[in-house]
Amino acid sequence: MKPNLNTLTKRANSVIERRIPIPKVKTFLDEKYPSFMETFKDYDLKIKYENEITIILICQNKKAIFENM
16 A cells, blocks of 8 residues: 555645645545545545645544654
8 A cells, every 4th residue: 555655645735735625635636536446435534734744544443553744
């Protein structure tokens, strides 16, 4: 999943730079890249943007399993 996580972070960052609100980023990605986002369907994605850095946290069963910046 590591390469996909890097791609996910880059795509989320691109969406954020378009000034799409953080709560709508995942929905935008689901609509724009449905086959790519299928990889993450079994996970809960947390997306944050702090100090011009996009942070993606991949969770499963309420536990963080991957983080990427």
